[in-house]
Amino acid sequence: MFLNVGALVRATAAPTDEPTGVTFFKGSWKEALAEAKRQNKPIFLDVFTSWCPPCKRMAKEAFPNAKVGAKFNVHFINYQLDAEKGEGIAIAKQYAVASYPTALYLTPDGGLIHRSVGYGGVNAMIDQADLVLAIPQLKITLAKGDKDFANGKRDPDFLKRYLKARQALHRPTADVLDAYLDALPESERTTPETLSFVADALQSSDTKAFSYLIKNRPSLSTSDLTKQSLARAILATTYRVLNNEFQQACATNDEALLEKVITNSERNTASANPFLVRQDAQKQEAANDYRLRFYRQTKNFVKYRAIAGPIAQNQLMSQSIDTLQRLDSITAIRMKSALVFLPDSLKKIIPIAPDNKPMTNRLISWKVAYSLHEIASTYLVMGASPTDWNPALTWAERAIALYRTPEYVTTYADLLKKLGRTEDALNVQK
Template identity: 35%
Template sequence: MAALACLTALSATGQNREIVFKEADWKTQLANAKKENKLIFFDAYTSWCGPCKMMAKDVFTKDSVADLFNQTFINVKYDMEKGEGIALKDKFGVNAFPTYLFINGDGEVVHKIVGSAPAGEFMQEAGKALKPESTVFGLAKKFDGGDHSEAIALAYLEGLDKAYESDKMGRVAKVYFDGLPETALMETRQWDLIQKYLNTPSSSAFAYLYAHKEQLGTKYGADKVEGYFQQTFNRSVYSIKSAYEKKRELKDAQERAAAIRKLLAKGTEYSKPILTQLDLTEYVASNQWDKFSARLNKIWNDDSSPRKNALILGAANDMVSMAPVKYYPQALNWAIQISATNPDLFTKIQVADLKKRVLKKQGKIADAEAMGLEAMALRKEASQKGQMTPPMMKD
């Protein structure tokens, strides 16, 4: 394809060129793409995203990059937190920044790049959009059409991994690895691939491996093997929570939850906290806030582990986000109790953020603003000390 030649044969005449982004509403952008028979290069960014700014400053201004994109694509960009960008973020499932989409005139995503990259690597990835059969979306058509060969499956899994499509990657990995002979799962090559791609406990391959984790530990190291299983369980609970909140892939989420309960029924040192988090997640999904609150009170009274504060603060924020207003004082009470234990600076910021959210929800605007200033001061202190700060919660 002629456009691919741009990757290596673009003229270098002129200097300081940059990608030119066209301004128009999304409907007009699609119409132009169809009329010109070009793909849209869609820059999904936010105003606070550091890597987004780096790409705009250091990569989009390279002559070679500018020439490729200006000649080959219709370039558009939308702030995912403003105007039409808010709806487009949901439409295309953007959940990391920067995300770069390549979309045809029918509104179909044909390629996706997540994260920053040097100019050469970025151009190489962009070039894949011009060969749709080799993109993650082209590979999806082949895989979903029944081609579960190793070459297609692994190429598809690699593409999903790069595109940050973790849940979809898990579903594809489940189909592929469940189709292999059980004895093959213990082989070094397959075990390496499993650790990278298989992230769902509802897979029969995962269940087989979990039942044989002692043998795996002997062969590959007990700590590494246990780390894989624990990480998979934890990430699955997070995935289940996200599915319930978004009301998407609910059947898959329910299957994961049932598998976690079954596999952890015998108990390990990490079973209790994982099952506790799963219980809380399902209480929220079914609006059982009395059970949710009672469970957290029990944790507060009985749990002496270091994880207690983080678990309760996370759950309290869920309560403020989704529970009826009558439960807000309970969330505030947990914050006050945690404050009284003289926590570390990271936790103090979390507590201040939670208090601000509760006060604002209760209509106590002046108190909420004062608490917001306190949280900002704590963040500044942490920054000066070179310490991490928690992400800011939306009110």
């Protein structure tokens, strides 16, 4: 089944224990604006040219300076543009930049708040940042506690308040949440209150907080209604986070992040079902579901086809209709009890519902049909020749035989049309 589960937070610099200078966001100007909006932080935009002596001096003196870095990395999304190259040409014109270096201080949506021309030294840069941060339009972008957290304050009560402040401002919380768990006394780490708080604040699966949740989650089958409610909330949270990270991986075409999502999704599944031993074939199926959706969304048909073709032909088509229908009957009995424990948020993700009797009663046939149709429709859209469309036609035909829907019939007809069989396509649609 293709479940919508799956980085939410992409840091602009790798964490380090050593003092560092200014960290500049790497990516397009559009991506920098999006990051500023996501973190609800103002932007420091350094507009320079390659021939400008003060620009070179600032790059050599100020940007590597640890004090400047501590100030600017905490409070701003930092970005650089060459006014004579690429995007810098249009953006320098947009903000009427005529001298270099020019420092532009912008709201998260790109509105100009303050402009500074020239370079006056390290201390002047820090004073300038303090001056800008005091401007009323920017005060609302700052979470209370940024400075204390950057300076190492790790009191649990402070961290909890600071987490809530960052959440209210839609700022990332992963680093603060991990610090909060580290700071908690042992006696408070596994209380229902702590589990609930961490679940509410969780943003990333590649964190201590995610590992903490899947390790300490209550069982879904517990008879304690309070614990059962908490277990459902944690299950919904982990799926939400994994889905967000999967979408982030697709948006950035990040295969490394995709593999992290696959690994952490398997950890989450194993944790939610501790008494169920997952076979290698099940793990591989789940991983392939992710990869197929990823390559489809990133339009990488070569990699998609390498996985999808063998699955469709050697696995899905190899099962007879009679065999699948026998499995439907067995699975329907099991699903009736299992669905009781799924939270409503997951029922929206998984295309199965207690009141959808045809689907619930024919789950295995539906699952095979759904998978065959997903692959066939992808071959229809992304394939380039009859070499792709001919096998897809066979898969689409089997999907209809297993679980007939208007969508499946339309895909079958479209494949016939691609193959030049227009009259057959019209008859199928009729």
